[in-house]
Amino acid sequence: METEFTRVAQEQLRTLVIQVMQKLGETEENTHIIADVLIAADLRGIDSHGVARLGMYEGFIRSGVIHTNVEPKLLTETPTTALIDAGGGMGQPVSYRAMNMAIDKAKTYGMGFVTVRNSNHYGIAGYYAMMALAHNCIGLSMTNSRVFVVPTFGRDAMLGTNPIAVAAPAGKEKPFVLDMATSTVPFGKIEVYNRLEKPIPEGWASDEDGVPTTNAAKVIQNANSPVTRGGLEPLGGNGELLSGHKGYGLGLLVEVLCGVLPGALYANLVYPHTEDGKPLPAGLGHVFGALRVDAFRPVEEFAASMDDLQQRMKNSSKAAGQERIYIHGEKEYEQIERRSMEGIPLNPKVLADLQKIAKRYHVEFRN
Amino acid sequence: METEFTRVAQEQLRTLVIQVMQKLGETEENTHIIADVLIAADLRGIDSHGVARLGMYEGFIRSGVIHTNVEPKLLTETPTTALIDAGGGMGQPVSYRAMNMAIDKAKTYGMGFVTVRNSNHYGIAGYYAMMALAHNCIGLSMTNSRVFVVPTFGRDAMLGTNPIAVAAPAGKEKPFVLDMATSTVPFGKIEVYNRLEKPIPEGWASDEDGVPTTNAAKVIQNANSPVTRGGLEPLGGNGELLSGHKGYGLGLLVEVLCGVLPGALYANLVYPHTEDGKPLPAGLGHVFGALRVDAFRPVEEFAASMDDLQQRMKNSSKAAGQERIYIHGEKEYEQIERRSMEGIPLNPKVLADLQKIAKRYHVEFRN
Numbered sequence: 001m002e003t004e005f006t007r008v009a010q011e012q013l014r015t016l017v018i019q020v021m022q023k024l025g026e027t028e029e030n031t032h033i034i035a036d037v038l039i040a041a042d043l044r045g046i047d048s049h050g051v052a053r054l055g056m057y058e059g060f061i062r063s064g065v066i067h068t069n070v071e072p073k074l075l076t077e078t079p080t081t082a083l084i085d086a087g088g089g090m091g092q093p094v095s096y097r098a099m100n101m102a103i104d105k106a107k108t109y110g111m112g113f114v115t116v117r118n119s120n121h122y123g124i125a126g127y128y129a130m131m132a133l134a135h136n137c138i139g140l141s142m143t144n145s146r147v148f149v150v151p152t153f154g155r156d157a158m159l160g161t162n163p164i165a166v167a168a169p170a171g172k173e174k175p176f177v178l179d180m181a182t183s184t185v186p187f188g189k190i191e192v193y194n195r196l197e198k199p200i201p202e203g204w205a206s207d208e209d210g211v212p213t214t215n216a217a218k219v220i221q222n223a224n225s226p227v228t229r230g231g232l233e234p235l236g237g238n239g240e241l242l243s244g245h246k247g248y249g250l251g252l253l254v255e256v257l258c259g260v261l262p263g264a265l266y267a268n269l270v271y272p273h274t275e276d277g278k279p280l281p282a283g284l285g286h287v288f289g290a291l292r293v294d295a296f297r298p299v300e301e302f303a304a305s306m307d308d309l310q311q312r313m314k315n316s317s318k319a320a321g322q323e324r325i326y327i328h329g330e331k332e333y334e335q336i337e338r339r340s341m342e343g344i345p346l347n348p349k350v351l352a353d354l355q356k357i358a359k360r361y362h363v364e365f366r367n
Numbered sequence: 368m369e370t371e372f373t374r375v376a377q378e379q380l381r382t383l384v385i386q387v388m389q390k391l392g393e394t395e396e397n398t399h400i401i402a403d404v405l406i407a408a409d410l411r412g413i414d415s416h417g418v419a420r421l422g423m424y425e426g427f428i429r430s431g432v433i434h435t436n437v438e439p440k441l442l443t444e445t446p447t448t449a450l451i452d453a454g455g456g457m458g459q460p461v462s463y464r465a466m467n468m469a470i471d472k473a474k475t476y477g478m479g480f481v482t483v484r485n486s487n488h489y490g491i492a493g494y495y496a497m498m499a500l501a502h503n504c505i506g507l508s509m510t511n512s513r514v515f516v517v518p519t520f521g522r523d524a525m526l527g528t529n530p531i532a533v534a535a536p537a538g539k540e541k542p543f544v545l546d547m548a549t550s551t552v553p554f555g556k557i558e559v560y561n562r563l564e565k566p567i568p569e570g571w572a573s574d575e576d577g578v579p580t581t582n583a584a585k586v587i588q589n590a591n592s593p594v595t596r597g598g599l600e601p602l603g604g605n606g607e608l609l610s611g612h613k614g615y616g617l618g619l620l621v622e623v624l625c626g627v628l629p630g631a632l633y634a635n636l637v638y639p640h641t642e643d644g645k646p647l648p649a650g651l652g653h654v655f656g657a658l659r660v661d662a663f664r665p666v667e668e669f670a671a672s673m674d675d676l677q678q679r680m681k682n683s684s685k686a687a688g689q690e691r692i693y694i695h696g697e698k699e700y701e702q703i704e705r706r707s708m709e710g711i712p713l714n715p716k717v718l719a720d721l722q723k724i725a726k727r728y729h730v731e732f733r734n
Contacts, residue, residue, distance in 0.1 A: 076662065076663060078476065078477035078659075078662045079446070079476050080447055080476050080477035080478045080662075081478060081659070081663065083662075083663045083664070109446050109447050109476060110445035110446060110447035110448040110480070111447045111448060111480055113477070113658060115663055138623075138624075138628075150686075151680050151683065151692050152693070153685060153686055153689040153691060153692050153693070154683050154684065154685060154689075154692050155684040155685055155686045156683050156684050158679065158680055158683050166623075168623050168627075176619065176620075176623060178616040178617070178619070178620055180610075180613045180616060184603070185610060201608055201609065203608075203609045204609075206686070209686065209687040210684075210685065210686025210687055210689070211686065211687055235610055235613055235614070236551070236602055236603065241568055241570075242568065242570045242604060242609070243547075243552060245693070245695070246547045246602055247602070249547060249695045250545070252543065252545070252676075252694070252695065253533055256505075256533075256543060256673070256676070257505075259672075259676065260535075260672040260673055260676055261505075261663050261664065261669065262663060262664075263663075263668070263672070266672070266676055267676050267679050267680065291480060292445075292448070293628070295443065295447075295448040295450075296443065296448065296450045296629060296630075297628065297629075297630050301630070302627060302628065305626075305627040305630070305633070306623070306627055309619075309622060309626070309627055309634050312525065312634045313518050313521070313525055313619070313634065316518065316521050316522070316523050316525050317522040317523050317596075318520060318521060318522060319517075319520055319521060319522045319573070319577025319578065320577055320578055322521075325518050326612070327619070328612070328616045328619065
């Protein structure tokens, strides 16, 4: 059962996002940031976080969960740190500014660490970490999210998929870009297996009793139930045998840094409502860090060692049946090359969604 | 087959370590730091990193791999960062000073990040991260190590077990202390299964073809062969199905920060030798970070949220057959209470080793 994909040039998609976000009340500068973060995900092959999300953002803006045209407020600041209130606005514009602030602080003081609260879904974590690369900094970005992940020995989803992204520049090799959810797999993978009616591998999710399950439909049904039960396993899977407690610990670390530290919502965070049922902003938190390479070593030396580290990995012996060892970010850089040339493949459902949104906002969408 | 443990009071062990390290040429201040880091591991129940390692350190000092009475050199410094050359000395004293430096920088500028090169095994990563707690800072500590871990799709051990430790203060609850190797399990666990002649669970290690194995003896034999083949799996196991590439990415991240950034050795690091076979220092690297909580929120508010986060986790529903959900560090704090009272349990082999060392250095060891 092959799905027919339609390839659309990135510029068509960029224009669509910019125009729709403009109609939804975003400032011109913000529309460009939002579009760039979404298209970056599509170019990198992270389809779940690209233009496929435009409908989600649009729905949240219409229902009042996300506000547009919000001016973020700087709440506290030291030479190296800052806390920003996003005012319930889109996650991308505030995150872009927060990361630039971290980079500026790193340039002056060696490093910077900026936290954000009262925010929303910010797209791919890697985008912000990678902003540091052009400044010869190591970049860090994390966010919490809606709960999907069950703590070790628990039954209910209590943690977001809570990604950690770190980017470090290299020389001739591509930058190292780690961008990973702290669950074994993202929720989207469960949905893919469900559509294909395939059992999921043991270690991806647990059922309403907190017991490992291979039933994708059940996991999705549980996730959508008002009483959240079961959910994704942390990296390392169920229990402690394969060290699921480490993935749980990484997820908890992200809640500490993104939820507790900036005073955002955390853990068993549901989309909050007013008493009369009006939705309130999601209250997510993010952190952004930058560390100047030349505070430690000349950039050229660092870059040469990064190349050497990567080459040692890639040139080391392969496991039986394997032909290639990858560095994190490498597959995505290859996708960018391909998709920049050939366009971004959209499945029929995503394409239909985008066409519907374009029509609703009287925006031209050529594909 | 129950092993008979002898319980020894921590002060006896502390005195032994101090006196032996003194005889080996360490300064008085350094002997106290080394003893404190080792005893902290034993008190926390991390037996593999406590006094059981005294013999390893002693052997490395005698063979010239580790130098004693070394004055670390500050190579570069900015308001928030520093790079220190450990001069091939013991890992603990330089790490203790580097972490204090990071904390001092955090107090003045909001955060600090100090890297170390030309160092040796530093004990438990968590010790240094926890030093931040008394200063109401979030602490970070990482180190690379001798290679044990195979990259995803690879066959040869190319990465250290590369632990990541983060500690964050709380209020009424215990601090959050994550201290995790980025492999699924530490090498010591393979040795335990080998001694018990039990097959190891699939997902812990791969054989000389890079294929998952349950044969503990084979993994140990491979690790000790001059051509390292096979080894521990990264967190997430073999291949990408359960996201072993994420554990591999975390291990690589530690090599970037601890190996590349300070200019230490990295990846496929073997204990280096001179041309005529004289061993050289291990050339390990570490990083230490501190982040001031009150740069973001009043400490009391942060502590109250940390308590709430922990309670939400611990009070959430348990999986079938489970009675308790833990916070990272909680089990270790309970061990400290027990072992402070009852003494530290030493197995016969460790006890015999310590007695031998005590005798060699004419040090009294009452147990």
